[in-house]
Amino acid sequence: MSERYLPAARRSKLVVSELADEVLVYDTEAHRAHCLNRTAALVWKSCDGETPVSRIVERVGGQLSAPVAEDVVWLALDQLAEFDLLLPTAPRPAASSQISRRKMLRRLGITAAVSLPLITSIVSPTAAQAQSDIPCNENTLCPEGRSCIAGLCE
Amino acid sequence: MRFGVRVSEAEALRLLAERLPPGWRRASSTSVDRIFSLVVGGEGRGRGVRRLNLLYAGAARAARSRDLNDLLERFESCVQLYVAEHAPRRVFVHAGVVGWRGRAIVIPGRSRSGKTTLVAELVRAGAVYYSDEYAVFDGEGRVHPYARPLAVREGGSLRQTRRPAEAFGGCAGTGPLPVGLLVASLYERGARWRPRPLSPGEAVLEMLSNTVPARRSPGRALAALSCAAGTAAALAGSRGEAVRAAEAILKSLGA
Numbered sequence: 257m258s259e260r261y262l263p264a265a266r267r268s269k270l271v272v273s274e275l276a277d278e279v280l281v282y283d284t285e286a287h288r289a290h291c292l293n294r295t296a297a298l299v300w301k302s303c304d305g306e307t308p309v310s311r312i313v314e315r316v317g318g319q320l321s322a323p324v325a326e327d328v329v330w331l332a333l334d335q336l337a338e339f340d341l342l343l344p345t346a347p348r349p350a351a352s353s354q355i356s357r358r359k360m361l362r363r364l365g366i367t368a369a370v371s372l373p374l375i376t377s378i379v380s381p382t383a384a385q386a387q388s389d390i391p392c393n394e395n396t397l398c399p400e401g402r403s404c405i406a407g408l409c410e
Numbered sequence: 411m412r413f414g415v416r417v418s419e420a421e422a423l424r425l426l427a428e429r430l431p432p433g434w435r436r437a438s439s440t441s442v443d444r445i446f447s448l449v450v451g452g453e454g455r456g457r458g459v460r461r462l463n464l465l466y467a468g469a470a471r472a473a474r475s476r477d478l479n480d481l482l483e484r485f486e487s488c489v490q491l492y493v494a495e496h497a498p499r500r501v502f503v504h505a506g507v508v509g510w511r512g513r514a515i516v517i518p519g520r521s522r523s524g525k526t527t528l529v530a531e532l533v534r535a536g537a538v539y540y541s542d543e544y545a546v547f548d549g550e551g552r553v554h555p556y557a558r559p560l561a562v563r564e565g566g567s568l569r570q571t572r573r574p575a576e577a578f579g580g581c582a583g584t585g586p587l588p589v590g591l592l593v594a595s596l597y598e599r600g601a602r603w604r605p606r607p608l609s610p611g612e613a614v615l616e617m618l619s620n621t622v623p624a625r626r627s628p629g630r631a632l633a634a635l636s637c638a639a640g641t642a643a644a645l646a647g648s649r650g651e652a653v654r655a656a657e658a659i660l661k662s663l664g665a
Contacts, residue, residue, distance in 0.1 A: 271628045271632060273614075273632040275639070275640070277611075280611055280614055282618075282628040282629075289619075291611035291612055376612060377615075378618065379619075380618060380619065380624040381619060381620065381621070381625075383491060383495040383626070385520075386503070386620050386621055387487070387490070387504060387521070388504070390484065
């Protein structure tokens with residue numbers, strides 16, 4: 257069943273910037289920015305819609321020059337799906353139950369933490385949110401995205 | 411970028427000019443990106459009648475107040491935000507910035523996170539003042555000065571008082587600097603500055619979450635901030651009193 261699951265990375269309406277060991281992805285629809293660590297980034301790049309998970313495991317292991325457990329790839333896929341970085345495709349196999357990063361750390365041991373996938377995410381601010389608070393009152397209109405609370409546009 | 415300003419009384423023009431962003435120049439062109447109009451109030455025709463001061467941004471009323479200072483503050487804020495969001499060749503991040511030994515210390519953060527207080531203490535400790543409002547990045551990730559006088563909140567007041575860098579024993583920087591250190595700190599009473607290091611990607615997210623044109627120009631913002639983070643160390647954590655945090659930050663840079 258898991259061989260029939262062919263995850264495909266979403267590519268549209270994303271701005272991607274590559275750093276040395278991380279990949280930054282800006283979702284121009286949700287206005288969220290994500291930082292994928294190396295493992296998460298390698299899994300995401302391997303999701304071409306034609307490669308089964310078992311092959312992604314081999315590919316990522318080869319690129320990290322270390323054996324990678326299949327659960328690690330599933331954990332990355334869970335996070336990528338959570339942040340809408342995968343295309344909605346066929347349903348995932350039931351056997352690939354979702355597992356938390358913490359549980360996986362316990363299962364694989366602390367030494368495996370370096371290769372666990374991690375995606376950090378933020379909501380990008382509106383222009384007015386990235387500005388100092390301005391004093392306001394009933395006669396002064398706050399900029400769009402802010403409202404007058406206790407004498408300040410917040 | 412070009413702004414037009416119309417006033418109902420000539421004297422108001424001088425007051426508005428004091429509120430323009432640092433480095434502004436007069437332009438001869440009559441074509442502008444945005445026009446502001448200030449109608450000065452005062453005594454009305456009838457006895458006991460006072461007209462309000464009015465500020466318009468384009469055709470929309472931005473503020474009205476009996477206190478002209480309210481409008482001047484709002485004018486400054488509107489112009490500043492417009493420049494920060496629309497500047498074509500710069501990326502504005504809401505942050506404090508100082509220069510230290512030829513590199514910039516950038517302190518991004520939301521309003522009232524303690525940026526200005528920390529910047530003031532760093533300047534007192536010998537750093538060069540760059541900004542207490544915006545880190546202005548070019549495409550190569552260097553920070554340019556936006557050295558308006560520091561806006562200090564005194565005695566728990568919501569209104570800010572402006573003080574030049576010289577009032578803190580320092581001076582303002584003039585040229586662009588590469589980033590040496592990014593400090594994502596939040597004031598917390600009684601906290602000790604024990605920061606954790608951030609990866610370059612996390613450092614970019616910290617800056618992006620305070621970037622004015624993040625939504626308008628995400629590609630340009632990511633490119634500039636990635637360049638900046640590539641040359642810098644980055645730390646995040648809660649801090650207590652600014653004096654101690656400033657000492658620790660400079661010490662971490664070999665002071």
